[in-house]
Amino acid sequence: xxxxxxxxxxxxxxxxxxxxxxxxxxxxxxxxxxxxxxxxxxxxxxxxxxxxxxxxxxxxxxxxxxxxxxxxxxxxxxxxxxxxxxxxxxxxxxxxxxxxxxxxxxxxxxxxxxxxxxxxxxxxxxxxxxxxxxxxxxxxxxxxxxxxxxxxxxxxxxxxxxxxxxxxxxxxxxxxxxxxxxxxxxxxxxxxxxxxxxxxxxxxxxxxxxxxxxxxxxxxxxxxxxxxxxxxxxxxxxxxxxxxxxxxxxxxxxxxxxxxxxxxxxxxxxxxxxxxxxxxxxxxxxxxxxxxxxxxxxxxxxxxxxxxxxxxxxxxxxxxxxxxxxxxxxxxxxxxxxxxxxxxxxxxxxxx
Ligand SMILES: [Zn+2]
Numbered sequence: 374x375x376x377x378x379x380x381x382x383x384x385x386x387x388x389x390x391x392x393x394x395x396x397x398x399x400x401x402x403x404x405x406x407x408x409x410x411x412x413x414x415x416x417x418x419x420x421x422x423x424x425x426x427x428x429x430x431x432x433x434x435x436x437x438x439x440x441x442x443x444x445x446x447x448x449x450x451x452x453x454x455x456x457x458x459x460x461x462x463x464x465x466x467x468x469x470x471x472x473x474x475x476x477x478x479x480x481x482x483x484x485x486x487x488x489x490x491x492x493x494x495x496x497x498x499x500x501x502x503x504x505x506x507x508x509x510x511x512x513x514x515x516x517x518x519x520x521x522x523x524x525x526x527x528x529x530x531x532x533x534x535x536x537x538x539x540x541x542x543x544x545x546x547x548x549x550x551x552x553x554x555x556x557x558x559x560x561x562x563x564x565x566x567x568x569x570x571x572x573x574x575x576x577x578x579x580x581x582x583x584x585x586x587x588x589x590x591x592x593x594x595x596x597x598x599x600x601x602x603x604x605x606x607x608x609x610x611x612x613x614x615x616x617x618x619x620x621x622x623x624x625x626x627x628x629x630x631x632x633x634x635x636x637x638x639x640x641x642x643x644x645x646x647x648x649x650x651x652x653x654x655x656x657x658x659x660x661x662x663x664x665x666x667x668x669x670x671x672x673x674x675x676x677x678x679x680x681x682x683x684x685x686x687x688x689x690x691x692x693x694x695x696x697x698x699x700x701x702x703x704x705x706x707x708x709x710x711x712x713x714x715x716x717x718x719x720x721x722x723x724x725x
Contacts, residue, residue, distance in 0.1 A: 374433050374647065374665045379440045382481075385555030386474060388679025389481030392668060394444050400673040401452060404430045413455045413574065417615065420643045423657055431652075432456035433645065433665060435580055435619060436474070437464070439559070442566040450573060458570055459580035459619045459645075462602040464561045465609075466582065473584045473621070474560055475543050475553075476530050482553035484680045485522030491546050492529055500538040531622065536585065552681075564609045571610040578617035579603045579641075586622055588629045599635050616641045618661075623647030625662075633661045 377391035392400075404410065411419075411429035418424040432449070434441045437460035449456055463471055470478075479488050498506060530539060547554050562570070571577050581587070581598040582605075590598065599618065607613050618636055620628045623646045636644055643660045650656070650664035657663075668674040 374435060374645075375445070375668050376435055377438060377440055378434075378445050380444065382679060382681075384559045385481065385553070386477035386560070387481035387681040388677070389477040390676040390678050391440075392674065393677050394448075396673045396675070396677075397445070398448060400668060400671060401448065401454070403672045405452075410454055413576070420657065420660070420663075423654060425654075433459065433619070435459045436584070437461055437561050437567070437580070439562050439566070442562045442570065446570055446573065446575070449575075455574050455576070457576040457578055457617060458567075459578045459617075460562070460567060460602070460606060461580045461582065461584045461621070462605045463581075463583040464557045465564055466601075466605060468557050470555050470557055470560060471584045472539055472543055473531065475547065475555065476527060478555045478560075479543075479546055479550055479553045480523055480526065481679075482681045483550055485519065485524075485526045487550075488526045488546065489522055489529075491549050492526060492542070495542055495545050496529065496534065500535055500542070501533050502535050505533045532586065536589065567606075567609050568611075576615060576617065577606055577610055577613060578619060579606060580619055581621055584621040586627045587620060587632045588627055592631055592635075595632055596635055599632075599641075600639055603639060603641075618644040619665075620644065620646055623665075636661050 375392060375397070377386070377389065378394060378397045379391050380394035382388045382391070409427070409429040411426055411431050415424075415426045416431055419426040432454065434445060434456055437458070441458055445456070461471060463469065476488075530543065534542060567577060579599065579602040582602045583598065585598065587595050587598065603613070603616060603618075616639065618641050620632070625646060625648070628646070641661070643663055645663050645665045647667070648662070648664035649666050649670060652663050669676055
């Protein structure tokens, strides 16, 4: 499983965790010599009919990133390889950057600590659902720029905060760091580019519309996320030859039985989560939860991270506004500092 693969960090999300193109090439060399690759037709016979297949690697790429057209596709074609590309279709349907990638772009611009500082200024407890409030309160935001501060900022924005507030909060963060703002064409493949991938022998799969944690959504919203993205991709490539899916974020807590049922009802053939394991014949019994490794688990797969840091301004008062006292956090009772429009869930069939 790969995400950002690039040799140029001048575009969003700048230096946010990416696999350098030379490392990607070295990793493909390593896979070739250590394991070999599984042919596409053999893989399809294996997942569809359980036909035995010799051991080898299958490559998957998530999120529909432009990196996959610009740098991955030429590399795969030059080696006569194929891959499965899981696309979140919202950016193409609505010309909006997904919240998950807006956050990457902010972190790639200013780092995790600065983002946490702003979140501390903006987020109130009413934005955190009751069941998440204790987890949220455990943290005091005193971390320096580090992988922990980045993880904490992502946890808050991806898991803790209610989706009714998230886009507004990220809007406000972007106002503080305007240079971090990305546009769709800087981050994602276009319809034509996806079509070119498909016509070059790649498999195109769904990664929902808006890359939300599906288990946080009710049934109509999950259905909309899954079915709309499949329908849209089918139109982009003039008919998908196979139906495959992977879960945003992907851990077992990010989907539920309803998700699996909806995938089956749509006719999805197989789905990947992010469990680190081989896909064996035994795994085929749970065809909607096939495991995948992250590229960082293999030689040459370490991600690079560089913060752009051109943007640091004196935008915040430095007074501590969240204090820890006997394990409890006290948020000052101040008014909202930006107007919260009551964001309705986005319906992507007509964009708003
Ligand atoms: Zn993803």
